[in-house]
Amino acid sequence: MKVLLIGHPNVGKSVIFNRLTGANVVSSNYPGTTVDYTKGYMRQFGEDIELIDVPGTFSLEPKDKAEEVAVRMLDENADAKVVCVIDAAKIERGLYLTLELIERGLPVVLSLNMWDVAHDKNIVIDSKRLQDILGIPVVPTVAISGEGISSLVRNIEGLNPSSLKEISARIGYARHGSEMNCQGCSGCLRTSLSGQGQILDTLSPDKKWDLIEEITASTVTFGTFVHTLKDALGDYTVKPVTGIPFAIAMLYAFWSIFVSFSGLVTDGFMVRIFDDYYLPWIQTHFPGGMGNWLYALLVDAGHMEGGFLVPSTTCFESFGVLTSGLFLPIGIVLPAILVFYLMLALLEDIGYMPRLAVLIDTFLHKIGLHGYAVIPTILSMGCNVPGVEATRILETKKQRFMMMTLLALFIPCGAQIAIMNDFIPDYLGFVMAYLFAGYFIFGFILNKIVPGRAPEILMDVPVYQRPTVKDIGKKVFMRTKGFLKEGIPFVMLGVFIVNILYLLGFIDTMASFAAPVFEGWFGVPKETAGPLIAAFLRKDLAIAQLSSIPMTKYQMISAVVLVTIYFPCIATFFMMIKEGGKAFFGSVLALISVAFVYGGFLHLIWILMGVN
């Protein structure tokens, strides 16, 4: 048996999916967390049932890429049973999607999720009567606590399709409801043939809404809405006058905890573990010793002091695959990424992200995006890969192209921020300021030159929720695991390739060849060529390399900005090809042009300031 979980964005489908399958799909308190389908299995009724978590969709007429996936899943699984998950507090909107599913002749069970929220809002739903009218099982659920989930599962077996004709008849919506042959009214029930040759009753959208009105009138009672303290606080975090100060405070907290925690773990413990214990141990036990090429490649190349080759005293200086290659991702990046993902998960699950989206919607419209662009942007500050994937929640090709390009150019990932915070803390503020300025300047320019639409959208703001330790822990664990799986091998590979290129003299040749561009146009030392090559593998590795090149403060800022914007790392590169298709090549062109122009522009600023 195959079961599809379908519903509006942010109604708790992924939470139900996780409960039923024991899977670890990331769920958050904002729309668009699931942008692709996920499969899982549960054992019920003596058989393995395949469960598919479909991206949220408002209707079966898709408006963005994630909704297209949802409709495609329905088309490809015409024999599947459907669990339609809707927000009980916004029942009318959910019923529209339910009627569309019934219209397709699908066997549906309706989950009235967030039943507790509806109760808090004094919305009383007669689920028994609703079930009688719709002719399908209706189950009140609270996905987060698990309430009603077992009843939902029990109802999957033996599901039969209902029809709009039967519903119309039950509700007494019979103006033409029973007149199947009416030809003169666009709103009347009509018959059509499904792909499987099934005769279906259909209604126009307007008439569906009329029907919903009739259904809710006889099944839902809306009590007096009491504006609670929680509602008032929610309002204030969205209104600009109060919301912007609150957002400034949240960013302060985010950054302060990030710096304090990563400082505590990295400087307090990791540096000592790696430099005082691990490095001397590996220097002693690894065969070969100073001067041996394999030892230099994997452990420590050493440096010249008074005409003698001496061993390095820190893991960072040694720049070996087994020393720097482990110290950078584990000693520096891991603590930072851990605390970053923890705070991100908290903001997501509380429900602050959509409020931030509403708050900066006006600013982002100036560059052709809308408030939801903040979600891929903030996700990219953890890692660009999920950020690029999250661009699916944007509606048009133009917006997705612009978003991908801006993310790859101007949003440094968490690993890179961690390294900058450790190696160049005094310049970090400047670098971030230049990157964010570039985000808006080039967003504005791209919006003017890229053809296509940038439509307005209505944003749903969910209620604030108390996050659960289990959900937060699971999310942080999965994201951190993803980083460890990808980050450590790539950093080690990066160190290996860069060391080989140095040993072969390739980087010195490249640096001499590109010197006129680096020194003349960008105003940075020609040695920046090495980190730029490493940046294609890992940006954090490149920043660490840059910090060991002697240069002025302003050259360092330019070099770090250049490493960030000149090209995406290899993982983001492949994700952009996957998500962008042909548009990716346009994006690469934009990347190279912007890196060249913006890098030169920064140099010009330093010249005008007389600090170059």
Next chain:
Amino acid sequence: MSHQYAFRDKSLVYCIYFSLLGGAAFLAGIVSIMVTLTCNMHSFGFIEIPDSGFRGVWGGLVMVFAGIFYLSGIRDSREIHNFAKVVLGSILLWIMAGTDLFAIFAGAVPSTEPGAWLNSAEGFIKAFSGPYTPAIVLFPFSMAVLYYIRKYHKDQDNLFA
């Protein structure tokens, strides 16, 4: 209109208390910004202004906002939206104090002595012995809002019973 009210009765104590707290937070924020930008002296008795631009200026700005929220919320204290502003002011103060305390904690855990991993109990406690940032000083006073949140829930039960 009764559903717009947070409390059954007006309270003069509430108004005076939160206007004083708001004034103090606002002033502390302004002083923090001014001192960070213009002055080398950062310690005043048991109060210390953070000397970094991040904590001094950005943090000072958050304190100013906290003060404004308090002061704009004391007018018609029974109204739910005004009470929400007072709560929001307290949340901002808690963010500031919480992050300041966490920064002290993060600095106090590792040992600075060679050979030892963790700080001694004495050294750890000493790190918390002051001077304190203005947010930490005002933090205990901001907790009074919890009493009013409890009172709000109690009064709501009575209003809508």
